[in-house]
Amino acid sequence: MTSEIPRTVCEICGQNATAGILDNEVTNNNDRNIQIRIRYSCLDHYLQVYQKIQGERKFRLL
16 A cells, blocks of 8 residues: 555655645536545645645646
8 A cells, every 4th residue: 555655745844744634636617526635735835735736727728
């Protein structure tokens, strides 16, 4: 089971992650094809990772 889980390090600083945010990504225009992934962060960078996800979603909508 652990081989399926990527390294759990913060996306911002690379330290061990202590939190995760679910990121629902639509893989095509059909709402049924959604990929759910976990975006990892340390407690200090939780908000920054969340804002990064929101920015990526806005970019995908353009």
